[in-house]
Amino acid sequence: MSKFYQRRYLRKRDACISIFACVFAPSIVNAQDAGWQGQITPYVWATGVGGHVKPVSGAPTISFDRSFSETLKDLDAAFFINGFARKERFVLAGDLLYSSLSKKGTVSPGVSAKAKMRMASLTLLGGYRAIEDSSMALDVMAGARVWHTRASLSVPVIGEQRSSTHNFIDPVVAVRVNFSLSPSWSMLGYADVGGFGVGSELTKQFALSVNYQVNENIYVSTGYRHLDLDYKDKGMRIDTKLTGPFFGFTWKF
Structure with missing residues (x-):
């Protein structure tokens, strides 16, 4: 091969290599960066409890309204x-909640009762980063x-005790928004609504938190959460x- 054709061949080869690199290198980088990222957050929820419980048909309804300090006394x-x-x-989210409470209340003026409620919920969501x-x-x-859910009611005055257990599934739609406030601080808002008569009549919740990044993998958060079940x-x-x-x-991983 003459030197002229050799130089021409080398130029074409280098050009092909450059084009290949420009086209496929970003894909290789993106493939490396496109892996799953996850985080898991155990948390303490200083929750107060309010509402009404009627364990079975024909049983009296017990009403309660208890602050966190009062709820803590009754927390099992x-x-x-x-x-x-x-x-x-593509995003995935999950939340696991379990609580067992024993609460005192009234079924009518002057008639005391005790309700016990065990409640567990597992929320699983999939969605899109819009x-x-x-x-x-x-x-x-x-x-x-x-x-x-398992609810029981005891009315000592009339010697009545009723209980029942129910399992059901609610469809849920949700939004989650994360605001960056600074390199170390962020704010997270979450809201969902579900039930629609399929499982429960209605379930809804919202949460708002402020988060601080301790290091590359560790965050601490504090905020407020409300969950409503009917x-x-x-x-x-x-x-x-x-x-x-x-x-x-x-813990972020």
């Missing part, structure tokens, strides 16, 4: 954990909330609200 057990994962614009820039990210999601089936009625501040610890 509680466990709360939240998770979130993202791959590019907006993302340097200061805000907005996720829209849909999924389901699985409930397990469920009735075959004479049973649970109309309850859990509301109060929370504190969480997040």
Whole structure:
């Protein structure tokens, strides 16, 4: 091969290599960066409890309205954990709640009663990151909330005791928005609504938190959360609200 054709061949080869690099290198980088990112957050929820419980048809309804300090006295057990994962614009979210409470209230003036309520819920959502820039990210999601409830009522004056257990699933739609306030501080807002008569009559909640990044993988958060459940089936009625501040610890991976 002559030197002229050799130089021409080398130029074409280098040009092809450059074009290949320009086309495929970003894809390789994106493929490396396109993996799943996740976080898990156990948290303490200083919740007060209010509402009405009617365990079965024909049983009296007990009403209650208790602050966190009063609820804490009646708390048998509680466990709360939240998770979130993202791959590019696809997002997944989950929340597990378990609480067991014994509460005193009244069924009529002067007639005291004691209600015990065990409540567990698992919320699973999938969705899409609709907006993302340097200061805000907005996720829209849909999924389901699985409930397990057991309510019992004891009225010592009349010697009556009733209980029932119900499991049901609510469809849920949700939004999650994250605001960047500074390199270390952010604010997170979350809201969902569901039920629509499919499982419960209505379930809804909202949460707002302020978050501080301790290091690359650790965050601490504090905020306020409200959860509302209105469920009735075959004479049973649970109309309850859990509301109060929370504190969480997040591990990002």
